[in-house]
Amino acid sequence: xxxxxxxxxxxxxxxxxxxxxxxxxxxxxxxxxxxxxxxxxxxxxxxxxxxxxxxxxxxxxxxxxxxxxxxxxxxxxxxxxxxxxxxxxxxxxxxxxxxxxxxxxxxxxxxxxxxxxxxxxxxxxxxxxxxxxxxxxxxxxxxxxxxxxxxxxxxxxxxxxxxxxxxxxxxxxxxxxxxxxxxxxxxxxxxxxxxxxxxxxxxxxxxxxxxxxxxxxxxxxxxxxxxxxxxxxxxxxxxxxxxxxxxxxxxxxxxxxxxxxxxxxxxxxxxxxxxxxxxxxxxxxxxxxxxxxxxxxxxxxxxxxxxxxxxxxxxxxxxxxxxxxxxxxxxxxxxxxxxxxxxxxxxxxxxxxxxxxxxxxxxxxxxxxxxxxxxxxxxxxxxxxxxxxxxxxxxxxxxxxxxxxxxxxxxxxxx
Amino acid sequence: xxxxxxxxxxxxxxxxxxxxxxxxxxxxxxxxxxxxxxxxxxxxxxxxxxxxxxxxxxxxxxxxxxxxxxxxxxxxxxxxxxxxxxxxxxxxxxxxxxxxxxxxxxxxxxxxxxxxxxxxxxxxxxxxxxxxxxxxxxxxxxxxxxxxxxxxxxxxxxxxxxxxxxxxxxxxxxxxxxxxxxxxxxxxxxxxxxxxxxxxxxxxxxxxxxxxxxxxxxxxxxxxxxxxxxxxxxxxxxxxxxxxxxxxxxxxxxxxxxxxxxxxxxxxxxxxxxxxxxxxxxxxxxxxxxxxxxxxxxxxxxxxxxxxxxxxxxxxxxxxxxxxxxxxxxxxxxxxxxxxxxxxxxxxxxxxxxxxxxxxxxxxxxxxxxxxxxxxxxxxxxxxxxxxxxxxxxxxxxxxxxxxxxxxxxxxxxx
Numbered sequence: 001x002x003x004x005x006x007x008x009x010x011x012x013x014x015x016x017x018x019x020x021x022x023x024x025x026x027x028x029x030x031x032x033x034x035x036x037x038x039x040x041x042x043x044x045x046x047x048x049x050x051x052x053x054x055x056x057x058x059x060x061x062x063x064x065x066x067x068x069x070x071x072x073x074x075x076x077x078x079x080x081x082x083x084x085x086x087x088x089x090x091x092x093x094x095x096x097x098x099x100x101x102x103x104x105x106x107x108x109x110x111x112x113x114x115x116x117x118x119x120x121x122x123x124x125x126x127x128x129x130x131x132x133x134x135x136x137x138x139x140x141x142x143x144x145x146x147x148x149x150x151x152x153x154x155x156x157x158x159x160x161x162x163x164x165x166x167x168x169x170x171x172x173x174x175x176x177x178x179x180x181x182x183x184x185x186x187x188x189x190x191x192x193x194x195x196x197x198x199x200x201x202x203x204x205x206x207x208x209x210x211x212x213x214x215x216x217x218x219x220x221x222x223x224x225x226x227x228x229x230x231x232x233x234x235x236x237x238x239x240x241x242x243x244x245x246x247x248x249x250x251x252x253x254x255x256x257x258x259x260x261x262x263x264x265x266x267x268x269x270x271x272x273x274x275x276x277x278x279x280x281x282x283x284x285x286x287x288x289x290x291x292x293x294x295x296x297x298x299x300x301x302x303x304x305x306x307x308x309x310x311x312x313x314x315x316x317x318x319x320x321x322x323x324x325x326x327x328x329x330x331x332x333x334x335x336x337x338x339x340x341x342x343x344x345x346x347x348x349x350x351x352x353x354x355x356x357x358x359x360x361x362x363x364x365x366x367x368x369x370x371x372x373x374x375x376x377x378x379x380x381x382x383x384x385x386x387x388x389x390x391x392x393x394x395x396x397x398x399x400x401x402x403x404x405x406x407x408x409x410x411x412x413x414x415x
Numbered sequence: 416x417x418x419x420x421x422x423x424x425x426x427x428x429x430x431x432x433x434x435x436x437x438x439x440x441x442x443x444x445x446x447x448x449x450x451x452x453x454x455x456x457x458x459x460x461x462x463x464x465x466x467x468x469x470x471x472x473x474x475x476x477x478x479x480x481x482x483x484x485x486x487x488x489x490x491x492x493x494x495x496x497x498x499x500x501x502x503x504x505x506x507x508x509x510x511x512x513x514x515x516x517x518x519x520x521x522x523x524x525x526x527x528x529x530x531x532x533x534x535x536x537x538x539x540x541x542x543x544x545x546x547x548x549x550x551x552x553x554x555x556x557x558x559x560x561x562x563x564x565x566x567x568x569x570x571x572x573x574x575x576x577x578x579x580x581x582x583x584x585x586x587x588x589x590x591x592x593x594x595x596x597x598x599x600x601x602x603x604x605x606x607x608x609x610x611x612x613x614x615x616x617x618x619x620x621x622x623x624x625x626x627x628x629x630x631x632x633x634x635x636x637x638x639x640x641x642x643x644x645x646x647x648x649x650x651x652x653x654x655x656x657x658x659x660x661x662x663x664x665x666x667x668x669x670x671x672x673x674x675x676x677x678x679x680x681x682x683x684x685x686x687x688x689x690x691x692x693x694x695x696x697x698x699x700x701x702x703x704x705x706x707x708x709x710x711x712x713x714x715x716x717x718x719x720x721x722x723x724x725x726x727x728x729x730x731x732x733x734x735x736x737x738x739x740x741x742x743x744x745x746x747x748x749x750x751x752x753x754x755x756x757x758x759x760x761x762x763x764x765x766x767x768x769x770x771x772x773x774x775x776x777x778x779x780x781x782x783x784x785x786x787x788x789x790x791x792x793x794x795x796x797x798x799x800x801x802x803x804x805x806x807x808x809x810x811x812x813x814x815x816x817x818x819x820x821x822x823x824x825x826x827x828x829x830x
Contacts, residue, residue: 199648
């Protein structure tokens with residue numbers, strides 16, 4: 001096969017769509033979405049289906065002690081493979097593309113090369129990472145985090161499901177507690193294909209995003225203790241209103257993000273007041289702060305300004321404020337060379353393409369700690385995500401998989 | 416009996432306390448409080464107990480079509496009586512004094528006069544008003560509101576309990592759908608004795624409050640519709656964040672009350688975000704606004720400024736805001752003469768006394784529409800109210816009942 005025929009190679013879009021549909025039937029929910037929580041029975045059935053496809057493709061299957069599943073083409077023990085992959089767990093009201101698309105497009109790449117009898121110089125691999133969503137176990141991106149040594153097996157096993165059981169027990173129960181040591185394989189490069197989970201590509205009518213940056217994330221839970229009192233009889237100056245503290249902080253964070261500009265975003269998505277009654281000053285408030293930036297220095301600045309605001313308002317309102325860090329991820333800069341490659345290949349294949357920043361977390365950010373990595377994004381209509389209405393057109397799905405195919409081929413040709 | 420011996424007359428504090436304790440046993444909850452929701456079985460048993468005491472005192476008992484119970488001393492059909500009274504329904508986590516104290520002190524006044532063989536020129540009456548708390552049926556102060564013609568029987572009967580049934584059906588079920596037309600009696604004056612439900616008397620160490628003003632109340636429920644989106648991938652300028660609107664409005668209202676000063680208070684006690692998740696921009700927010708002032712003009716100003724703020728922020732955030740009025744009561748100025756009388760008598764009886772404003776709603780504010788009315792407050796320790804820990808000392812309970820006794824005696828001596 002000549003270089004020219006290789007460059008004309010395209011994945012089989014119909015086959016990719018059939019697999020997406022078959023996987024979406026497991027844990028199907030109303031509206032076309034999926035509920036396949038990590039390490040649930042649905043997750044087991046989903047894994048069984050995909051592992052079956054890997055077997056049919058003749059891949060060597062390895063499962064590690066955190067349940068990450070890897071399918072390898074021959075030679076992976078001797079030479080670091082080019083790896084792709086994502087996850088197949090979903091949130092409770094998940095769509096059918098988030099994660100699943102990246103895994104199944106990886107299979108599609110391998111099957112396309114297999115059908116064309118092309119064996120690239122380097123072996124290829126497809127990974128299914130455990131518990132990416134964080135909907136059933138915290139933290140999210142847990143499988144890839146363990147793979148790169150960021151979390152010990154003991155800590156990961158102890159993670160407790162929102163419905164009770166420990167992660168280790170659930171892993172054993174569904175039969176995916178494998179024998180490989182986490183981190184047993186280090187790829188030569190890692191590329192993850194994913195729907196954007198944001199509105200930018202769809203809004204701009206661009207087919208492919210070459211993702212070079214991933215936002216840093218700071219999550220905190222903030223608990224305010226004030227004093228419950230009658231809303232009519234307690235003068236403003238005698239109040240210790242925990243609800244006011246929550247509201248003022250949420251408004252401050254919004255204004256802070258607007259003032260900082262650039263990539264800074266701040267969200268207060270959850271507020272709980274107690275007793276939460278119209279005519280009672282709230283005794284307690286719990287709320288969350290979600291701060292993100294692509295620049296670690298600016299993210300630290302936003303955290304510091306929040307901390308100062310909380311100190312000031314606690315003094316001013318005679319309330320007690322406690323904060324608890326729920327998650328903290330530094331911004332990730334992916335491998336510039338891999339992002340350049342994605343951008344170039346996307347263009348060569350005739351796609352509109354732009355560089356972009358990922359606002360969501362992905363397994364690729366963990367893999368970036370151990371090898372050159374980047375991501376390919378395709379549009380998600382209206383940016384809808386974590387929702388049964390999540391949708392990407394078949395044409396966009398095919399285009400993204402073709403970019404993945406040629407990016408992996410190119411990476412596999414490298415030393 | 417001479418004027419001098421009359422002025423030395425005192426109620427029997429032990430008897431009053433025994434009745435308070437006996438009534439508190441019906442619907443007793445942990446911590447010494449009461450759960451006797453309006454028109455529940457507990458309310459029926461409480462009514463039966465108090466009506467039994469009225470009967471033992473030889474009072475003529477009349478029940479009207481909204482379940483208000485009146486006990487009269489002889490002659491009430493011929494001459495407008497001096498009336499006292501309150502309610503015996505409680506909130507779900509109610510104390511034992513709120514309402515009950517006013518009713519039972521009324522009985523105590525009549526029994527004291529009966530024992531002393533004193534028959535004042537005017538007859539006396541004690542009222543138990545239906546559903547004052549509003550904890551089971553809206554609106555609150557419903558029985559007294561119907562009595563003064565502020566709500567039709569048909570509307571009141573249709574009020575639906577938080578647990579389902581209609582008020583009319585519950586009234587019939589517990590046997591308190593009486594035969595009298597609401598408003599069948601107009602007192603010559605009305606005096607209600609109540610615990611303060613606020614911290615002022617306790618904090619200042621004053622025994623008696625002579626209440627001449629009652630705050631106006633404006634309750635609104637505010638619903639914001641924005642758009643749910645990923646907290647990481649949605650730039651600030653593209654957000655339609657319903658949670659931010661709720662927070663900014665709550666903070667605005669707090670600052671507005673501080674800016675307006677005086678008697679203005681504003682409270683946002685309830686906030687609900689949907690989906691209420693850390694990393695999702697809230698699609699919807701519901702929250703309540705509780706605005707109060709003793710001056711109707713200023714209360715209207717605070718409502719207008721809230722409305723302007725909502726219009727502006729809806730435009731600025733591309734959200735849709737709907738408001739629903741839940742309650743609107745104009746400030747009440749009680750009868751100055753009756754308040755003066757209370758203040759004078761409290762002083763003559765050797766009590767510390769101050770004029771005050773009620774921040775809570777009371778049946779007396781309804782009665783003020785049809786006759787001269789005012790209220791007597793006694794301290795509630797730490798201002799705790801609507802709570803099992805509500806507490807007033809026996810000495811303060813006795814002092815308040817003595818002020819009620821002599822105020823009623825004085826009013827009953829008037830033409």
